Amino acid sequence: MPRIKPIAIDQTDPATAATLHAVHKKLGALPNIFTTFAQSPTALGSYVQLSENLTKGRLSPAQRERIALAVSQENACQYCVSAHATIARGAGLDDSAIQQARLGKASEPFDRLITEFALKLARSRAEISDQDLEVARRAGLDDGLMVEIVANVALHVMTNYLNKLAGTDIDFPVIDLQSAA
Numbered sequence: 001m002p003r004i005k006p007i008a009i010d011q012t013d014p015a016t017a018a019t020l021h022a023v024h025k026k027l028g029a030l031p032n033i034f035t036t037f038a039q040s041p042t043a044l045g046s047y048v049q050l051s052e053n054l055t056k057g058r059l060s061p062a063q064r065e066r067i068a069l070a071v072s073q074e075n076a077c078q079y080c081v082s083a084h085a086t087i088a089r090g091a092g093l094d095d096s097a098i099q100q101a102r103l104g105k106a107s108e109p110f111d112r113l114i115t116e117f118a119l120k121l122a123r124s125r126a127e128i129s130d131q132d133l134e135v136a137r138r139a140g141l142d143d144g145l146m147v148e149i150v151a152n153v154a155l156h157v158m159t160n161y162l163n164k165l166a167g168t169d170i171d172f173p174v175i176d177l178q179s180a181a
Contacts, residue, residue, distance in 0.1 A: 004036055004168075007039055078177050133146075
């Protein structure tokens with residue numbers, strides 16, 4: 001049972017309802033995270049806008065999902081790990097790649113670099129040493145890509161915290177957080 005209840009479309013203001021209808025149309029469903037965010041129309045709009053803007057960046061959908069899985073596993077957000085395992089499959093990740101991403105790994109070197117950097121940001125609260133920053137740069141992460149990774153990490157920290165606070169009902173196939181080995 002959620003601790004913060006989702007909002008039904010017909011119980012909210014017209015602008016928020018329009019946002020929720022647009023999400024439903026785009027996704028073909030209306031996941032509980034959106035109706036929970038709708039408790040604050042400002043938070044919902046910010047979440048939707050940041051999510052959409054990040055799809056226009058340099059990271060591929062699969063790389064963004066790797067970040068989402070690593071950060072969500074680190075933050076022990078079962079809703080987000082479950083949701084992003086489903087979304088990651090649509091972005092081309094198989095079960096093995098999803099499992100690796102949850103651990104901050106990837107088989108492809110550049111994807112591994114991105115995922116490990118994102119996880120290091122989350123674990124350290126962005127307290128990255130000069131040495132680690134230089135290693136990331138030499139490995140191929142330029143400053144713009146690092147900033148984009150920070151934005152993706154921040155997006156997922158926000159959703160992780162909301163879903164954990166709210167106790168959002170998981171409306172995706174449930175993934176056991178302990179199954180990341």
